[in-house]
Amino acid sequence: MKITSAEFICGAENKKDYPPTRVPEIAFAGRSNVGKSSMINSLLGRKSLVRTSKTPGLTRKINFFSINNSFIFVDLPGYGYASVPMEIRRSWAPMVNTYLTERKELAGVVVITDSRREPTEQDESLIEFLQFQGIPFVVALSKADKIGHSDRAALKGTLLQKWGDSTPVEFFSAVTGLGRKELWRRIIGLMANRRALTDNNRTIVTNSEE
Ligand SMILES: Nc1nc2c(ncn2[C@@H]2O[C@H](COP(=O)(O)OP(=O)(O)OP(=O)(O)O)[C@@H](O)[C@H]2O)c(=O)[nH]1
Numbered sequence: 001m002k003i004t005s006a007e008f009i010c011g012a013e014n015k016k017d018y019p020p021t022r023v024p025e026i027a028f029a030g031r032s033n034v035g036k037s038s039m040i041n042s043l044l045g046r047k048s049l050v051r052t053s054k055t056p057g058l059t060r061k062i063n064f065f066s067i068n069n070s071f072i073f074v075d076l077p078g079y080g081y082a083s084v085p086m087e088i089r090r091s092w093a094p095m096v097n098t099y100l101t102e103r104k105e106l107a108g109v110v111v112i113t114d115s116r117r118e119p120t121e122q123d124e125s126l127i128e129f130l131q132f133q134g135i136p137f138v139v140a141l142s143k144a145d146k147i148g149h150s151d152r153a154a155l156k157g158t159l160l161q162k163w164g165d166s167t168p169v170e171f172f173s174a175v176t177g178l179g180r181k182e183l184w185r186r187i188i189g190l191m192a193n194r195r196a197l198t199d200n201n202r203t204i205v206t207n208s209e210e
């Protein structure tokens with residue numbers, strides 16, 4: 001994918017503040033500090049379009065980025081970080097739930113889990129939620145530069161056993177670029193499916209050809 005432009009559109013907490021765009025969106029979701037923002041920067045070949053941090057839990061809004069003026073990447077706030085104040089943790093679920101269930105432009109979700117660990121309970125419940133809602137997703141295992149080949153193979157085996165063989169799972173490293181091509185292929189697939197669906201169902205209008 002050749003990136004010709006990548007711009008921050010806005011950050012939103014409520015539905016009324018989502019951008020009025022009609023192009024497909026890919027959302028990035030995962031535990032705080034798992035590497036969501038780094039993954040977006042790496043996919044786009046931009047060093048610091050999205051703010052990354054050693055202090056977890058800093059992304060507290062739903063951040064929209066316009067790519068090539070034809071689709072949008074959405075950086076969702078991270079979940080599950082203990083030191084984030086309780087009122088913010090409480091606001092996470094409704095904020096993200098509303099986005100995932102009500103945003104018509106959502107083409108799919110990249111669920112990011114740490115390749116060095118088994119998925120957490122919250123990772124599991126996010127995946128169950130997406131399966132239940134019928135929202136397409138791909139699992140990206142972040143920070144894969146930190147584990148070796150055999151650990152990767154073992155983890156993938158465990159996850160496919162748990163989630164089913166057809167679950168899309170890709171290893172990714174924002175540091176080495178590992179898995180970038182494969183993840184792009186998945187993302188393009190999610191957007192292509194979405195366009196095919198909207199073409200068949202004319203109740204949703206897209207201007208993705210612009
Ligand atoms: N080794 C390694 N470190 C990474 C990778 N991706 C991210 N990191 C580091 O992990 C930390 C968190 O990365 P972020 O991209 O800010 O994580 P995030 O999920 O956006 O975090 P929140 O916005 O707080 O939810 C930073 O210190 C990054 O440098 C990776 O692929 N490999």
Ligand SMILES: [Mg+2]
Pocket residue numbers: 036037038051052053059075
């Ligand atoms: Mg972030």
